[in-house]
Amino acid sequence: xxxxxxxxxxxxxxxxxxxxxxxxxxxxxxxxxxxxxxxxxxxxxxxxxxxxxxxxxxxxxxxxxxxxxxxxxxxxxxxxxxxxxxxxxxxxxxxxxxxxxxxxxxxxxxxxxxxxxxxxxxxxxxxxxxxxxxxxxxxxxxxxxxxxxxxxxxxxxxxxxxxxxxxxxxxxxxxxxxxxxxxxxxxxxxxxxxxxxxxxxxxxxxxxxxxxxxxxxxxxxxxxxxxxxxxxxxxxxx
Numbered sequence: 086x087x088x089x090x091x092x093x094x095x096x097x098x099x100x101x102x103x104x105x106x107x108x109x110x111x112x113x114x115x116x117x118x119x120x121x122x123x124x125x126x127x128x129x130x131x132x133x134x135x136x137x138x139x140x141x142x143x144x145x146x147x148x149x150x151x152x153x154x155x156x157x158x159x160x161x162x163x164x165x166x167x168x169x170x171x172x173x174x175x176x177x178x179x180x181x182x183x184x185x186x187x188x189x190x191x192x193x194x195x196x197x198x199x200x201x202x203x204x205x206x207x208x209x210x211x212x213x214x215x216x217x218x219x220x221x222x223x224x225x226x227x228x229x230x231x232x233x234x235x236x237x238x239x240x241x242x243x244x245x246x247x248x249x250x251x252x253x254x255x256x257x258x259x260x261x262x263x264x265x266x267x268x269x270x271x272x273x274x275x276x277x278x279x280x281x282x283x284x285x286x287x288x289x290x291x292x293x294x295x296x297x298x299x300x301x302x303x304x305x306x307x308x309x310x311x312x313x314x315x316x317x318x319x320x321x322x323x
Contacts, residue, residue, distance in 0.1 A: 129279050129282035129283050129286065130260070130279050130283075132283070142217055142221065143213075144212070144213060144214055144217045144231075145212035145213055145214070146211050146212040146214055147211060147212050148211070148212070149209045149210065149211040149212075150167035150209070150210055150211075151167065151199040151200070151207045151208065151209060151210075152165035152166065152167060152199065152200040152207075152208040152209065152210045153166060153167060153168055153169065153197040153198065153199055153200060154166040154168065154197060154200070155200075158219055158220065158223055159223060160222075160223060160226075162219040162220075162222055162223050163219060164210075164215045164216040164218075164219045165200070165208060165210040165215060166210075167210050168197060169196060169197065170186050170187070170194045170195060170196055170197060171186070171187040171194075171195040171196075171197055172184050172185065172186055172187060173185060173187050
């Protein structure tokens with residue numbers, strides 16, 4: 086009886102296997118590559134460099150010329166002049182002032198006399214040293230001071246400034262390259278966005294400054310409390 090049941094079960098299993106559908110493989114895996122643009126934050130560029138003008142005073146000690154007069158520039162400051170002929174100031178037709186040589190009745194230029202010191206020697210003025218000393222003392226309202234630099238030192242300073250300028254320009258080109266490469270707007274778009282960001286930053290700074298001024302304008306309420314003293318403590322019991 087047990088053998089018959091085993092045979093019947095085996096028949097049912099074989100029949101079930103014969104009725105099942107054949108094996109189907111899994112569908113192939115598809116790899117889809119999608120390009121996603123990464124937005125990189127680009128901070129606004131700094132403001133352009135604003136350099137102040139430097140007033141250079143060129144001082145020389147040659148050539149030497151005989152002094153023919155003195156020019157007072159105020160506050161007791163003066164210097165020798167070396168004009169060979171007499172000059173005068175006049176107003177032109179356009180209203181500006183100018184300087185011209187004074188002539189005599191015959192049309193000849195009037196020559197100035199040379200100045201002589203107490204020992205009878207003609208006073209010599211070399212270069213413009215005395216003139217610049219007087220002018221700078223008036224300008225500074227103090228003592229004359231020189232910050233000197235040699236021609237070689239000036240060339241090195243100029244070369245250093247050009248080197249700094251070259252470095253800044255190269256760094257600027259690198260920044261523009263990466264901005265153009267990482268943004269769809271291009272160089273012009275970045276420049277427009279940079280102006281907008283600078284404007285927004287300026288507005289934020291102005292708002293903060295206004296808030297600070299408003300807070301400082303509000304009067305502060307002070308709590309006036311009675312100060313502690315031993316005298317008041319003892320008098321309270323009396």
